[in-house]
Amino acid sequence: MLMRLGYRDVKSAFVVPTDLDPIERHPKAAKPGEPMRMHNRTCYGCGEDSPQGLHLDMYAGEDFTITASMQVEARFEGGPGVIHGGVLSTAFDDVMGMAPLLIGPSAVTVHLEVDYLRPIPIGSTLHFRAALLGRQRRKLYTEGVAHIGDPDAPVAMGHAIFVMINPREHFAEHVKNSQLADEYTQRMSRP
Numbered sequence: 001m002l003m004r005l006g007y008r009d010v011k012s013a014f015v016v017p018t019d020l021d022p023i024e025r026h027p028k029a030a031k032p033g034e035p036m037r038m039h040n041r042t043c044y045g046c047g048e049d050s051p052q053g054l055h056l057d058m059y060a061g062e063d064f065t066i067t068a069s070m071q072v073e074a075r076f077e078g079g080p081g082v083i084h085g086g087v088l089s090t091a092f093d094d095v096m097g098m099a100p101l102l103i104g105p106s107a108v109t110v111h112l113e114v115d116y117l118r119p120i121p122i123g124s125t126l127h128f129r130a131a132l133l134g135r136q137r138r139k140l141y142t143e144g145v146a147h148i149g150d151p152d153a154p155v156a157m158g159h160a161i162f163v164m165i166n167p168r169e170h171f172a173e174h175v176k177n178s179q180l181a182d183e184y185t186q187r188m189s190r191p
């Protein structure tokens with residue numbers, strides 16, 4: 001099922017394959033309107049225990065969508081008075097990265113694109129919507145859009161490809177570096 005967020009007039013080089021495999025919402029996934037569970041509470045994007053992080057607030061939406069918001073704090077300044085482009089791409093990575101969890105698997109970013117459409121002032125609230133567009137083998141195609149109050153006036157769009165992984169294998173050698181190393185090491189040792 002291919003569901004796009006609209007805004008087709010926005011130029012983007014991202015190509016979504018036409019031969020996508022069917023996807024289904026996982027029965028245990030958050031219901032529309034419910035908060036998305038943090039994948040890691042020290043995540044720089046959404047973790048509540050990441051002191052320097054973006055503190056994205058994320059909710060499950062209808063179908064394969066996520067909604068999210070964040071405050072554009074002064075510490076996120078890039079150009080004078082506006083958000084840093086890298087901060088915005090971090091936010092898109094994390095918001096679009098939540099969409100795979102609606103169908104179940106853990107997945108990591110292999111490709112990320114951001115189209116910057118309008119300057120985003122410090123002090124604004126950024127609102128995001130992201131959608132899982134479809135799956136092709138282990139690849140998951142996503143799209144995101146951001147606005148600062150008027151949903152019909154997008155300020156940025158994002159596209160990304162995530163690849164499904166086995167988290168135990170993928171993070172096995174790295175959990176020791178986590179701020180939550182003890183917790184993850186214990187989780188790894190459970191059958």
Ligand SMILES: CCCCC/C=C\C/C=C\C/C=C\C/C=C\CCCC(=O)SCCNC(=O)CCNC(=O)[C@H](O)C(C)(C)COP(=O)(O)OP(=O)(O)OC[C@H]1O[C@@H](n2cnc3c(N)ncnc32)[C@H](O)[C@@H]1OP(=O)(O)O
Pocket residue numbers: 039040093094095097098101106107108109110111136137138139161163165167168171184187188
């Ligand atoms: C129990 C303890 C652990 C608990 C942890 C719990 C949960 C955490 C898990 C997940 C997180 C969940 C939500 C996350 C939300 C947001 C977070 C932001 C996400 C990130 O910020 S995450 C950091 C940055 N991310 C990386 O750190 C990835 C580095 N990377 C790799 O680790 C490898 O790359 C890997 C393993 C991904 C794949 O490697 P591989 O060998 O398994 O597979 P392969 O290379 O064959 O790729 C398979 C198919 O993807 C295609 N493909 C590959 N690369 C592509 C590209 N660039 N463009 C287009 N297509 C590409 C191939 O062409 C092929 O496609 P095809 O099927 O058509 O052949």
